[in-house]
Amino acid sequence: MTFESFLARLPISGMLVFGFVAGIFLLSKLLPGRVDYGVPHQNAQGETVQIGYVLNGLSIFLIVAALLVVGILTDSLPVHRLLDDFWGLFFWANVFGWGGSAVLQWAGYRNQKSATGAASSRSAKALAEDYFMGVELNPSLFGVDLKMFSYKPSLIGLFVLNVAFAASQLHDYGRLSTAMILYQAFTAIYVFNYFHFEYGMVFTWDIIAERFGWMLVWGDYAFVPFAYSVIGWYLLDPNVGELPAGLIVLCVVLFTLGLWIFRGSNEQKDQFKRDPSKAIWGQPPESIQGRILISGFWGIGRKLNYSGEITVYTSWALLTQFVSPVPFILPLWLFCLLTHRAWRDDVKCRAKYGETWEAYCKKARFKMIPFIY
Helix, strand or coil, X not given: CCHHHHHHHHHHHHHHHHHHHXXXXXXXXXXXXXXXXXXXXXXXXXXXXXXXEEECHHXXXXXXXXXXXXXXXXXXXXXXXXXXXXHHHHHHHHHHHHHXXXXXXXXXXXXXXXXXXXXXXXXXXXXXXXXXXXXXXXXXXXXXXXXXXXXXHHHHXXXXXXXXXXXXXXXXXXXXXXHHHHHHHHHHHHHHHHHHCHHHXXXXXXHHHCCCCHHHHHHHHHHHHHHXXXXXXXXXXXXXXXXXXXXXXXXXXXHHHHHHHHHHHHXXXXXXXXXXXXXXXCECCXXXXXXXXXXXXXXXXXXXXXXXXXXXXXXXXXXXXXXXXXXXXXXXXXXXXXXHHHHHHHHHHHHHHCHHHHHHHHHCCECCCXXXX
């Protein structure tokens, strides 16, 4: 694509991005779903509140997936053309991420002023930190929690872009390579599993403790859909995608193992928070003072859920058979990101739990990799 054609198609790319997010938002607002309540916290007015989340993400994902499948099979929806607008879509996703973060910061300051009755002066450093980390914990729009909502266009957007790679290969070559089939299966299962486990998100660190600023906004709208799908570019040529049997087995094993650890550990923690008496791996759960789970994965390592997620993305990258180092930037980036987050979580937990956390660390000696780290 030339720069001139890129500029010419920017309005169309913008309509696609904003229309997609608006459509997902409308479905989030209108579709029914199970309501789960998050951890009680104090709002800007000092009141204790508990947010009720409508969990309809799986329904929205299945609707979008069905539309894509029908559109591709009937040749009525040129999904492969999305790749022609990839950089235009990425441009507008960045506008959404950077601009949306500024709007959230402004709205957060306005709400703080409304709660306290007075505006407060802030240093340049504080302004930058508030932009990056966010001002409010749970900003909402028309009754929809924006932080919880943003996972929907993020992961469903990733799914749509990944399907575009398969549609493009099918359109250009009339067939799908083994690597492309596995890539589509892995990513579809991953996204489906996320929304199937959507109820578990209400107790994750992002929802409980992270304010909603650029770090999460840009990550949801620009980084996840476009950076996580970069592997698809290296699978478009079906000749690259013919995998040896040993590599197929390795990728399937890594993906299955990683997903089991990732989702299994998160589900164990969620289950313990909801029902501390429910068995884990067939045994009554153990905990320290009823506060910190030390059964299942959480008795082995303190952040094995992060290790499982990195393993999942490594299985995706291996499908490219090392044709380029670029696909491996994703699992490497996640390793750096999640290692840093594990450190931040550890600092916060030490401050929150004190000696109880020290006792837990003696039980679960490893952070992310047993016997290594």
